[in-house]
Amino acid sequence: MFCYQCEQTAKGTGCTAFGVCGKSPEVADLQDLLIYLAKGVSMYAHRARQLGAVDRNVDVFVVEALFTTITNVNFDEARMEAMIRKAGEVREAAKKLYEDACRKAGKTPETLGGPAVFPVPSSRSEMINAGEKVNPEAGSEVHGEVVQGLRDLVLLGLKGSAAYMDHAKVLGYEKDELYGFIHEKMDFLAGESFTVDGLVGQAMDAGKWNISVMELLDAANTGVYGHPEPTKARVTGVKGKAILVSGHDLKDLDLLLQQTEGKGINIYTHGEMLPCLAYPGLKKYKHLVGNYGSAWQNQREEFEKFPGAILMTTNCIQKPKDSYLARIFTTGLVAWPGATHIGDGKDFSPVIEAALAAPGFDEDEEPHFINVGFARNTVMSVAGKVIDLVKAGKLRHFFLIGGCDGAKPGRSYYTDFATSVPDDCVILTLACGKYRFNKLEFGDIDGIPRLLDAGQCNDAYSAVRIALALADAFKTDINGLPLSLILSWYEQKAVCILLSLLYLGVKNMRIGPTLPAFVKEPVFKVLQEKFNLQPVTTVEQDLKAILG
Ligand code: SF4
Ligand code: SF3
CATH class of the missing domain: 1.20.1270.20 (Substrate Binding Domain Of Dnak; Chain:A; Domain 2)
Structure with a gap:
């Protein structure tokens, strides 16, 4: 191999x-x-x-x-x-x-x-x-x-x-x-x-x-499912039987919600499914109660502790522990030998049975809520206010900190970066890399939350639309905006997004925690010369270089 x-x-x-x-x-x-x-x-x-x-x-x-x-x-x-x-x-x-x-x-x-x-x-x-x-x-x-x-x-x-x-x-x-x-x-x-x-x-x-x-x-x-809307998402368990849904597939979640309606089972999102809590067509289900856990690389501990069944709709699945192999299910293209696969008929009965056989949460966990649902429609609806804040000098800079998460210790860079961003700056985030900081308090600038979660990795599209709209309002291009992109990559969805950003001519992006092994030195040099694409260094150095 x-x-x-x-x-x-x-x-x-x-x-x-x-x-x-x-x-x-x-x-x-x-x-x-x-x-x-x-x-x-x-x-x-x-x-x-x-x-x-x-x-x-x-x-x-x-x-x-x-x-x-x-x-x-x-x-x-x-x-x-x-x-x-x-x-x-x-x-x-x-x-x-x-x-x-x-x-x-x-x-x-x-x-x-x-x-x-x-x-x-x-x-x-x-x-x-x-x-x-x-x-x-x-x-x-x-x-x-x-x-x-x-x-x-x-x-x-x-x-x-x-x-x-x-x-x-x-x-x-x-x-x-x-x-x-x-x-x-x-x-x-x-x-x-x-x-x-x-x-x-x-x-x-x-x-x-x-x-x-x-x-x-x-x-x-x-x-x-309608445009995501600002939503306070619960991130702790609710008393009762439970199913956790991970991956990226909105339709699978929808079908599971339909099949579990009235069965006394609460449904939770995990990883990249978190943004689903903000879609009107999904949040309408009362038994979609919130998110449990964080990004994919923590699943072995989180799934083991979760007191219900687990459904993986797409990447990222890790080798299941024996302790939960019988209650984790795959569907669509995702598969692990030994884990039961739900076929294209999407009959989730085995998942439901496993959830009913598992203990569920025996009591409510301490409630904790985070903000989700700041995709393009919502952000654009307050664009006028954002522009005024920038012009008034109250909002100095936008940071897009997002992308894939992973297991390497160097990824604490992204947490440190987010918490080091000055109070007069706004952070736009997306994909599972946001779990490095999305449960922290960032406050707001005149009512505009300082942390705006645009959604899944593919909602990079939303972020691009927001950036283009701002550029239009300021009569400049993306590179002329007070905006810096601090990207984390892990798998191949991040690769296509990076290619799109390069195609759009976005310059000065920082990428980490390490450079892709398939991008060889001479090629990276070309990208550096043409787009000033840079590897992340230290938070202090990068912030200083960006904000001066
Ligand atoms: Fe798995 Fe990544 Fe290694 Fe390929 S490069 S085998 S995807 S860990
Ligand atoms: Fe994460 Fe796998 Fe890429 Fe959709 S769930 S961003 S790593």
């Missing part, structure tokens, strides 16, 4: 013996093979689409293949094997689609090689061997590590975009051109000769497309 797609990769260079995340070498190899075959599917699908022929099953398959290989999603060999077999069938369908389209257009089909014709092994062990041959390390031998790293930068960004497309899709929001984007990039990555400039251009283009992806997901979430 060789995997270096996330921030916690072994020694900061790559997991080779076993994933720090718990991914086995076998699953890593199966994932590499799946991605390779998905490129083959896209080679046909991209060409067919150019001739006007599309097949939704083919499109959805590639999106799911990408999403399933994101960090902390799928650890199950059997499910990976099944997807690889399906990849073979879908590739056949895509090939036929292309050849039929050629026939109709009176063209001769291109003879494609590589992933388009790579034989699908018949046994799992052969699949594992084949995966070993197509992993990123193998690519470095062929292309050199700079080009390989850039290819992976594009691929990992695509994985993040695919996850967001999948979230939108389950709510009934799809866009043909976005499937086209995925296939076009996968086809490009299946190529054989690359230049550094060409790859940097492709990465920026992927960032551009990802804005449309996040826009689609924003339209899906707000279209189905």
Whole structure:
């Protein structure tokens, strides 16, 4: 195995013996093979689409293949094997689609090689061997590590975009051109000769497309559940039976809420599900009582203590402890061998039964509430006041402190940064990195809370819209605003967001806690020169550099 797609990769260079995340070498190899075959599917699908022929099953398959290989999603060999077999069938369908389209257009089909014709092994062990041959390390031998790293930068960004497309899709929001984007990039990555400039251009283009992806997901979430509104969210337990929902999927939570209505079970959010408490279409359920716990990396302790059932709707799942393996459930693309998987029929009865069999909270915990729901609609509704505060010198600077959380001790930087931000500045936050400080008191500036939680990682779209609106009001661009971005990254959703911010030309961003292993020194230098992208240093030094 060789995997270096996330921030916690072994020694900061790559997991080779076993994933720090718990991914086995076998699953890593199966994932590499799946991605390779998905490129083959896209080679046909991209060409067919150019001739006007599309097949939704083919499109959805590639999106799911990408999403399933994101960090902390799928650890199950059997499910990976099944997807690889399906990849073979879908590739056949895509090939036929292309050849039929050629026939109709009176063209001769291109003879494609590589992933388009790579034989699908018949046994799992052969699949594992084949995966070993197509992993990123193998690519470095062929292309050199700079080009390989850039290819992976594009691929990992695509994985993040695919996850967001999948979230939108389950709510009934799809866009043909976005499937086209995925296939076009996968086809490009299946190529054989690359230049550094060409790859940097492709990465920026992927960032551009990802804005449309996040826009689609924003339209899906707000279209189905309404705009998030300022909400006081309870973050402690309430007496009674309980189910904890983690991941990112609003639809799964909605379906679970429907199926548990009137059953005497309270539903709690965990991790990236916290923002759900602010959506009118979800908060209307009285038994959605609040949030329990914090970010994904604390789940082994938090899930063990939680006195009910747990449902993982997407990343980030960690190896369950034996103490709660029987009461944790997965659904959608997330899977852990030994944890019961709820299939596409979304019958959550086993989760409900496990919750009823568990003790639940025997009494109310001390009430504690935090503010959520400051996505674009809410923030924009007070934009006039914010602008007045800035003009009056009462609001000096905005800090966007957000992104993925993780386990490394260096991540206390983000807590220290947030608590060191001067009182005349506002913090905008999003994604699970906010748990580093979202239960602290920040007060307000003339009624505007100093900590504004915009939502999940994909609500980076909301933050961008807020920043663009402010820039418009101040007749400047994003870089001309008193705004600094302090980003934390962990997995591939953060990669696509970073690419989008770079595409928008956002300069002076700080990223940590460490730089991605796939962004090699010469590439980082380019990003530094062009965008002044910087690694985080110390809170004192960074704050001084920003505020002067
Ligand atoms: Fe290692 Fe991260 Fe890959 Fe897991 S996802 S194997 S921790 S690099
Ligand atoms: Fe967190 Fe996994 Fe990325 Fe959606 S839940 S931000 S790390």
